[in-house]
Amino acid sequence: MTVMRVAMGQVSPVLGDVPANVDKHIQIAQMAYAQGAQLIVFPELGLTGYLLKDMTYEVARPLDHPDVQRLVAQSKDIDVLFSLVEESASHRFHISAVYASGGKIVHVHRKVYLPTYGLFEEGRHAAQGTDIKPFTAPTRPPAGVMICEDAWHPSVPYLLSVAGVDVLYVPAAGPGRALSGDPHSGSQQFWERLLRTYAQLFTCYVVFVNRVGFEDGVFFFGQSFAVGPDGEIIARSERIEEDMPIVDIDLSLLRRARYRTPLLRDEDVYLTQRILQRTLGSEG
Amino acid sequence: MRETSVHTSLRASVPGVIPVLEAFLRHEVGKTGFRHVVFGLSGGIDSAVVAYLAVRALGAKYVHPVILPYRLSSAASLAHARLILEDLALPEQVIEITAQVDAYFANFPDASPLRRGNKMARERMSILFDQSADRQALVLGTSNKTELLLGYGTQFGDTASALNPIGDLYKTQIRELAACLGVPLPIREKAPSADLWEDQTDESELGFTYEVADAVLHLLIDERLSVQEVAIKSGCSVPLVEQIARRVRLNQYKRRMPLIAKLSSRTIGIDFRYPRDWGQ
Numbered sequence: 001m002t003v004m005r006v007a008m009g010q011v012s013p014v015l016g017d018v019p020a021n022v023d024k025h026i027q028i029a030q031m032a033y034a035q036g037a038q039l040i041v042f043p044e045l046g047l048t049g050y051l052l053k054d055m056t057y058e059v060a061r062p063l064d065h066p067d068v069q070r071l072v073a074q075s076k077d078i079d080v081l082f083s084l085v086e087e088s089a090s091h092r093f094h095i096s097a098v099y100a101s102g103g104k105i106v107h108v109h110r111k112v113y114l115p116t117y118g119l120f121e122e123g124r125h126a127a128q129g130t131d132i133k134p135f136t137a138p139t140r141p142p143a144g145v146m147i148c149e150d151a152w153h154p155s156v157p158y159l160l161s162v163a164g165v166d167v168l169y170v171p172a173a174g175p176g177r178a179l180s181g182d183p184h185s186g187s188q189q190f191w192e193r194l195l196r197t198y199a200q201l202f203t204c205y206v207v208f209v210n211r212v213g214f215e216d217g218v219f220f221f222g223q224s225f226a227v228g229p230d231g232e233i234i235a236r237s238e239r240i241e242e243d244m245p246i247v248d249i250d251l252s253l254l255r256r257a258r259y260r261t262p263l264l265r266d267e268d269v270y271l272t273q274r275i276l277q278r279t280l281g282s283e284g
Numbered sequence: 285m286r287e288t289s290v291h292t293s294l295r296a297s298v299p300g301v302i303p304v305l306e307a308f309l310r311h312e313v314g315k316t317g318f319r320h321v322v323f324g325l326s327g328g329i330d331s332a333v334v335a336y337l338a339v340r341a342l343g344a345k346y347v348h349p350v351i352l353p354y355r356l357s358s359a360a361s362l363a364h365a366r367l368i369l370e371d372l373a374l375p376e377q378v379i380e381i382t383a384q385v386d387a388y389f390a391n392f393p394d395a396s397p398l399r400r401g402n403k404m405a406r407e408r409m410s411i412l413f414d415q416s417a418d419r420q421a422l423v424l425g426t427s428n429k430t431e432l433l434l435g436y437g438t439q440f441g442d443t444a445s446a447l448n449p450i451g452d453l454y455k456t457q458i459r460e461l462a463a464c465l466g467v468p469l470p471i472r473e474k475a476p477s478a479d480l481w482e483d484q485t486d487e488s489e490l491g492f493t494y495e496v497a498d499a500v501l502h503l504l505i506d507e508r509l510s511v512q513e514v515a516i517k518s519g520c521s522v523p524l525v526e527q528i529a530r531r532v533r534l535n536q537y538k539r540r541m542p543l544i545a546k547l548s549s550r551t552i553g554i555d556f557r558y559p560r561d562w563g564q
Binding site: 012015016051052053054055176178179213214215216217219240241 | 300301303304308452457556559
């Protein structure tokens with residue numbers, strides 16, 4: 001399969017109501033399936049809402065929980081990438097993204113970089129993920145997941161890239177700061193610059209799905225988009241409300257792009273490894 | 285104060301906030317199960333901006349401004365409030381606060397203007413929250429960021445509300461927003477006043493202009509510059525910058541819920557931490 005149709009489920013989750021959000025995810029996944037999509041990507045914490053604070057404890061679900069499995073079952077028709085507070089067997093609470101396909105969980109990424117500054121307090125409630133690795137769902141291209149802040153650390157796409165990915169999925173709960181006079185503003189523009197650069201540097205597709213809605217006055221700006229391996233935006237939502245843009249990812253373009261600009265071929269991971277070891281050795 | 289690059293950059297980004305504030309009102313009002321909003325319409329620029337935003341976001345049918353005059357309120361205030369109602373095709377509701385305020389101060393004839401002003405602000409709040417229950421309407425706040433930071437408002441009076449769409453905008457940004465929203469010129473051009481007594485103006489009472497306050501506050505708060513750096517960048521004297529910084533500190537209490545003595549392992553406001561939207 002050289003073309004994969006991906007839907008971006010730009011939803012506004014109901015804060016703290018997991019069953020209602022599962023219903024919403026299923027409903028939108030069915031709409032995407034009806035439009036011929038093979039995969040729908042939902043935003044970070046789409047099953048729970050974002051500003052959870054002490055609600056973290058109440059909305060967390062182990063992956064075998066019926067709420068989660070109800071959505072996983074939906075992936076018999078269409079692959080679903082969704083995000084929730086995952087409670088591990090040892091009761092660690094992770095911000096996780098789950099890729100389900102064929103009615104089964106294929107991959108789980110636990111958010112590694114938990115922003116705990118400014119308006120963010122993820123590190124107060126969530127446990128850090130400890131692995132970054134790509135996965136391949138049946139008949140799909142190799143892919144990697146970065147949850148929001150993960151993507152602001154270039155080591156994350158780098159590690160995924162050297163392990164081999166054709167697509168990077170970025171579920172996000174990105175707050176907007178509409179006043180660009182604010183020095184921390186322009187997170188929207190930053191996301192675009194960042195992910196277009198990654199797509200071009202790692203010659204892969206990037207799919208950014210950001211939530212919408214408000215929680216306690218915090219505005220999530222949506223405007224989900226997909227970028228091709230030449231760094232050009234190939235689909236986007238112009239909306240700050242719920243939306244479901246669809247993008248056709250033509251994997252045959254990767255062959256051309258990687259021959260024309262063979263950055264992946266030329267990347268010297270052993271050099272990187274040697275220098276990292278030397279740097280850490282001298283400082284550690 | 286002359287126009288500076290600080291003011292230009294503060295204002296430049298204002299048009300972009302309109303769709304966000306409209307969405308804020310729709311989402312945050314909708315979540316509560318309410319459809320209507322109520323707020324005091326003074327005839328000044330802040331409540332005018334809230335009226336225009338609310339009508340854009342929710343439609344005139346759901347927007348209930350209330351004019352709450354005292355006998356000493358200026359005639360211009362009432363005329364300006366009516367100008368807004370006419371422009372937005374909103375019905376007029378006037379509730380006088382004179383009888384209840386005068387009845388109370390008949391017991392305290394020597395009360396200072398400050399006490400009288402605060403009492404009026406709290407009477408208005410009390411009426412708005414009663415109207416809220418009557419109309420099933422959320423109370424919108426109309427305090428801007430400059431007032432909230434300087435503490436230039438009455439605690440549990442005009443600073444009380446359920447939702448405030450303009451609390452992250454400085455006064456100079458409110459002026460820009462008012463122009464974008466088409467607020468009538470007389471309202472945009474008059475001197476800002478709490479209108480609590482005759483000939484009161486905010487700027488004479490504060491002792492500095494909003495242009496000065498906004499430049500200093502933006503550099504102190506948003507840009508996190510030191511007092512000395514702010515003085516250099518804004519062209520204001522160090523004592524003036526210090527005076528403004530001190531006001532922000534002294535009025536922190538007005539921006540917070542009351543302190544609770546911590547006794548248990550989960551104390552409200554300390555380690556019982558839920559978003560306000562928890563209950564929606």
